[in-house]
Amino acid sequence: MPRRTRYRLFLFSLALIFLSAASLRSEADLHRVWAVKDARIITLSGPPIEKGNLVIRDGLIEAAGANIPIPKDAEVIDGSKLTVYPGLMDALGQSLLKFPEEKLDMARIRAGDFTDKDRGITPGLAAFEYVNLGKAVFEKYHKLGFVAGHVMPDRGVFTGRSAFFCFSDPDRNKALLLKDICLGIGFTPSNFMVYPNSLMGVHSYLKQALSDAVYFDQARSRWLKEPKGQTRPEFNPNLEALADYATARKPVIFLCRNQHDIRRSLGLAAEYKLSYFVADLGGEAFEAIPELKKAGARVLCTVAFKPPGSSLYAQRGRAERERAEKEIYPKNPARLAEAGIPFAFSSLGTDDPKAFVEGIQKAIEAGLDRDKAVEALTKTPAAFFGLDRALGTIEPGKIANAVLVEGELLAKETKVRYAFVDGTRFEIKEAKPGEGEKPTVNVTGKWELAIEGQMGMNLTVEFSQEEAALSGKLISPFGAFDFTGGTVSGKDIAFEISISVAGQDFDLFFSASVEGERMRGSVVQGGAGTAEFTAKRIPG
Amino acid sequence: MKPKITAMAISVALLVLCLSDRLPAAEKAVLLKNGQIITVNSGTVSGGDILIQGTRITKVGKNIPPPAGAEVIDLNGRWVMPGIIDSHSHIALEGDVNEMGDLITAEVDCKDVINPQDINIFYALTGGVTSVHTMHGSANPIGGRGIVLKMRWGKSSAELVFEGAPLTSKWALGENPKQSNDMGMGRARYPKTRMGVEEAIRDEFEKARDYKRKWADYEEKARAAKQSQGKIAPPLPPKKDYRLEGIADILSGKLWVRCHAYQSEEMLSILRLCREYGVKLVCFEHGLEGYRITNELVKYGVAVSTFADFWAYKWEAYNTMPQAAALCANRGVLVALNSDDPERMRHLFNDAAKTVRFGGVTEDEAIKMLTINPAKIMGVDSRVGTVEAGKDADLAVFSRHPLDPFTVCEMTMVDGTVYFDRAKYLEERKKAEEEEKTKKEPEKKNGGEI
């Protein structure tokens, strides 16, 4: 590129930045002060204010009460039909994280050249680096009342470290509340022929790693204090990443797939004296209430309510499993509340905020007090992660995270009209009704499929969609296979492929639901079994 | 609708079974009367009674008067034997039973992954099995620790553990640790020969000895430092290594070693290694060529836990025959018959009958292979394996003699509690199926009318 053109381009982009910065500045300048008039305000720090005013200034709550005067420079919202709640928080999720594409290098695998990542050992993996914020994402959350969330990578054994964000600004630096808060510990063995690749191995590995991390930490501080006469300890990046957590300076989150993992977690926490949370991914913490109570454990409750594969209900067949899913598991949060075990709600296990809220509503129908549900989405997560002096209630001085709703929050007919996040107002617009049979999604492009379970593998699919007709190519470790004759209806897709592996032929039937850049569905192999899969669009 | 009721009824049935007999163990008394009692160590008592108090058998004999408040179960002449003991299994474990990532994984422990909700525990009861030694698979020269469980269906993981049973260490020789039969799917992992398998074990033993020496050293220096009252700085401890501690437990005899092996030369070679390191090898698992070296097995004093007739599934299982178990037993080797498979576990009594035809074992000896022999191999023979006063009330009731081809296991009891009762099971199922039918009929009628 000739020098002059380059220089012009540079000026142009500079101008763009300046202009956009300028516009942002005016945004912040012009809309700093808000007053919500004559609304019902649920502060959660005292009794509800039946009719009052809420004043927000410069991103913080200035005042909230029955006779608060409206400042002259405030923009006023008529709150007469609205109720104000503290904005809801997701106590643990991972759908906001977006990791870069990684192709499986079969040559490396066959040679036995495995990385820590293959083993699931990524304690340094920071959620902060991989969070994907943006207008589209915010919209999905705000319209359900969510204004902040705690995100953490959740794959592997030491999954990574979490971060807490306000859903206020696409710039992660601006949206960040806290980073590197918790370390995730999972019980999932590696898929590869590398240690640990069994549950037993993972458990023993955890013990050894925690023991080693403490040892390393002590050796290092001893050397730093007085290097004379001491051999300095060898640096190990994983052990360093683990040090704060193994010594209880920071908490860990145990990702428990079922009640047995919960007991294992309590055992490990007691033996290594960890600070911890139990993320109840299997939704069966109710089976371990006495142990949780005795240990004083704090729980992150999920709401997918599907009985884990290890449970008796799942083993006893579809009917039993469905009964448990409908009648037993949704009672989990209510039972924890009854037993006095502190818990907050986590979106893990649900695909999107809508499913998350539906799950919480199920829990309320199954007996959880609505007020307790709201607490589990506001005060409790704030307290768990050390943010109770900044968030969780509507009190002067706290961050202006609030939602204005028509009706009662978390009820089925609730409409969220406005969300305030970090003092910025977001107006929620009505969505258009669904189309029925006509396709509402276009999946043309490349997607990465992850098939779960024993048949588990990663595949790439290239889709080509024309109206409701779907065709494309499946790329697997065993070769590439074309297909046609797939269909798209509403947001559901279905297609079938015949593949040939080592001389054996298989018919695979895929069906999935598309939500934005993700899909979730099932694949049936005629005669052998069904497996679940998720898919992510590959950008570019 | 249909499967829902059945499944619900069956789960209710199981729940009922679990909840009933939940009186405090110490007070409860049960009298099993009028049965053919195979005691195992003192013949068969015809028309005999067994008195059970709490979890133990307190008396075996004829015409035992029931104590006040005792539950009386009339066996109506059916056969009772000690609950079958399966000394080689992998049930009730969550996740993969092999940690294949490394070749020596002595730190791994089955106790950490007990799954009390495995339906195979129930299936074991339907086959008269009351205690099971469940363990690591055979992918590694030295694998993890195994554990003995009682089939107390419905209880928690901690409650399934057979208290006081010795912990075991699983070794494996031959094709499995060599990964010979993985059809090229796995990665290249040493060892690929039997030579490499044994070398891997020797290597690790030496490392463990080194580790123990380092700790002994440290302890000595620590003592000296303490006594010096501040003059000598306290030494740094070596890093704790769970894997080497596991190996050290093998070397010190804390763990009972169970070694999976097929071919006679690998068995002889490992016996030599064990002598060299002072390790007591308790039992060969499978040992399908053990019949070739009975002299050596008897001389060393090692037992064999094997199959009645499972063979030819791989090369090292080819040079054997169903008479192998009998030939070993008849020559003085302690032989147990095991399942290594949840399906086979349900009919181990049929397997035992096979040794009568193949090799001419007596019926009494065949029954021993399911009861007192595995109990000895597992170190629990002071508690189970025979029907006699003082032992645990672990019993299996059969419709005919257990070695009869047409026998059915009708009731299984663990610690004096009935955990499986076929009559009740059938009753519940019949009720559930009738309920379904009546539910379906009115629907049909409504559908037809218009």
Place this chain on the structure above:
Amino acid sequence: MSAALLSSQAEPARLFIKNATIVPVVGARIEGGNILVEGGKIKAVGKEIQPPADAKVIDASGMFVYPGFIDSYSHFGLVEIAAIASTSDFREMGKENPELRVVWAINPHSVHFGTGRVTGTTTALIAPAGGTFAGISALLKMDGWTVPEMTFKEAATSFISFPMTPRPVGEGIAVQAEAKEDVTSKLVEKIRDYLKEARRYLELKKLAAENPGIRAPEYSAKYEALGPVLDGTLPVIVSVEKAKDIELAIKFVQDEKLKAIFRGCAQGFKVADKIKQSGIPVIIDSLYTGPSEPEDGYDAPYRNVVELAKAGILVSFSSGDSPAQGKDLPYHAAKAVAFGLPYEEAVKALTINPAKIFGVEDRLGSIEVGKDADLLIAAGDPLDMKTEVKQLVINGRAIDMSNWWETLYQKFKSRPEN
């Protein structure tokens, strides 16, 4: 009991089995009965018959004689050691192989013939496996020098593997709902389409033969092989497991007008009346198995046999996929008896029933004059694991009972003890 006679050239033309308890299967037991065997056939049965002078006499006092058992499904001779691929010949790759014949691949001296028959099996259906159309099975006698010598019926049945409604694979955090699609019906459609193509081929061929102007289609071994299946002259074994699939399979078989035999039917007891109505017989797979689904009950495999038999369905037993466990054929029958199958029905299911199912009851399956002399002489009830079968007679010859197991046993029994 003297040592068994070797099958050799200089063998007695006649055999006389004397003073046994004879279980002919058709008709009542004969205590103290005799059987005269001549020219490979049963010449006479009764208490009064006398041995001719040149007959070799087998004194079977205190013993039992049954018709030799017929194993309705096995891989004898097609696999030696399961884990070693070079010893395995029963599973070809690809989905459609209806033209393959097992007789091209059987090893007549496989160790498993010798060991598999020790409990009384004299005839076995030897089957191919794999894919949707696995090939053509053969009925073989369990003794002979070559495959042609052993082959009783070279083309016994064809095979169709019916698609199975899958169970959801529950792994990881949660067991999700089953796929909404009816995949089974789609796969059945594919099979129908294939058969339609075969019919088209055969029709065109016929037309071309009759009309010189019409060009014959290019030769297709696969479609040719399906000819006899489609016109019902070659029976086809359809393996199917679940109740829903059995119903679909019955409809399929009737629509396509096939002469079908079901194999497996693990949930058959749920639709027994429908199977009975269809007239399709059922080959029971090895009973060393658990229930198809846990809700069926722990005893479902055994209960299944009992209920199918009670409903009047023609059932037979098989030893299943592993020839190494071939000898357990009568033990599966014993298990069914334990759970309620009448003893006589169990014996029929090992003898006359499979003979009927394979259309060979004029020659096999019972001790009747004129039928092949395939007999087992046992020291007790042959369904009892503790019983030793002392001698087998196959095609009228008292065969050499030596086998791999005996060889190892005798050798190492002779090693001096400590």
